[in-house]
Amino acid sequence: MLIDAVNLTRELIRRPSVTPADAGAMDVVEETLTGLGFACRRMKFGEIENLYARLGTARPNLCFAGHTDVVPVGDAAAWSQGAFAAEVVDGVLVGRGAVDMKGAIAAYIAAAAKAIAAGEVKGSLSFLITGDEEGVALDGTRKVVETLLAEGEAVDHCVVGEPTSAQIFGDMVKVGRRGSINADILVEGVQGHVAYPHRAANPARVLVPLLERLQGRVLDEGYPEFQPSNLEVTLIEMPNAATNIIPSTGRARLNIRFNPAHTGQELADWIAAEAAAVSQGTRCRVTVTPQISGEAFLTEPGPFTDVVAAAVADVTAHLPELSTSGGTSDARFIRALCPVVEVGLVGITMHQVDERTPVAEIERLQAVYERLINRYFAAFG
Incomplete structure (x- = not known):
């Protein structure tokens, strides 16, 4: 047939x-x-x-x-x-x-x-x-x-x-x-009045420098048969309907397309370590939820x-x-x-x-x- x-x-x-x-x-x-x-x-x-x-x-x-x-x-x-x-x-x-x-x-x-x-x-x-x-x-x-x-x-x-x-x-x-990893980042701070920042913990003060650090790293210059790995931020949000409130949470999402110079778990561990370093000494808590969709x-x-x-x-x-x-x-x-x-x-x-x-x-x-x-x-x- x-x-x-x-x-x-x-x-x-x-x-x-x-x-x-x-x-x-x-x-x-x-x-x-x-x-x-x-x-x-x-x-x-x-x-x-x-x-x-x-x-x-x-x-x-x-x-x-x-x-x-x-x-x-x-x-x-x-x-x-x-x-x-x-x-x-x-x-x-x-x-x-x-x-x-x-x-x-x-x-x-x-x-x-x-x-x-x-x-x-x-x-x-x-x-x-x-x-x-x-x-x-x-x-x-x-x-x-x-x-x-x-x-x-x-x-x-x-x-x-x-x-x-x-x-x-x-x-x-x-x-x-290339492999792919998504990471959801949640920064939990303390809501407060913008005029009294000492009573609040602004998640932006952790989220923004964290994203700067992550984007600032050159992951590699390429790998035989592969183009360089790249990290892209795909979402940033701090839900807030008011102009005079420091919100309690900030969120971001990123994706990394990576060549064989890396593994998904290695990159997940790096993101978590950077989050811990940036939040150290603040009153904010950072949770990183990675999803490795392929190596x-x-x-x-x-x-x-x-x-x-x-x-x-x-x-x-x-x-x-x-x-x-x-x-x-x-x-x-x-x-x-x-x-x-x-x-x-x-x-x-x-x-x-x-x-x-x-x-x-x-x-x-x-x-x-x-x-x-x-x-x-x-x-x-």
């Missing part, structure tokens, strides 16, 4: 699977893979629908990972077409999830169908699909990976279908990602990255840049299972109004995946 990748993408877009809703998107994937002979296993954690599907029992096992959930549409009236109508206008498919990343899921399923029909699968193919990549990512790929590891499931390599192309199709694949990782250049790069070059006639730039993805969880590389569509319109991709690029991505599967089993099978 062969699959039309563009039609399957449209079918997936028409399921408005805004995290954590599934809206039937996972059913579409499961039914299609079942028709191709995959043994499908739904893995629901909390509200989140996940799917692990495998064809074959032999090794190597080449896995494709992706997500059916999408971000909200924003201003629906600003879309030129219905956000979930999946209309094709002048050869361009418009719809939430077209790029990020229902197009890639459909392209890989179509490529797998061709590989199966051609007898190219000299081992196993598998799919790890989640509905929680765009959300807090607690009940999605993280828990599926934990379950597969506990069960001893052997996955040898993984391809993630994130939209990694930067400007033109196939110009970049991702071989690693930095790199899939070292080698036979697997060579296969992926060559598959892209087969279609584009140019080798892609191997990059670690950008945000985080579920690859940060999958790397505990096996080496992982990300390759997908051009990401310029992801999360935007009128998210879109030329249908020809979905077809080109399918061709890349076809070559990748062929080359992979020739190299590792």
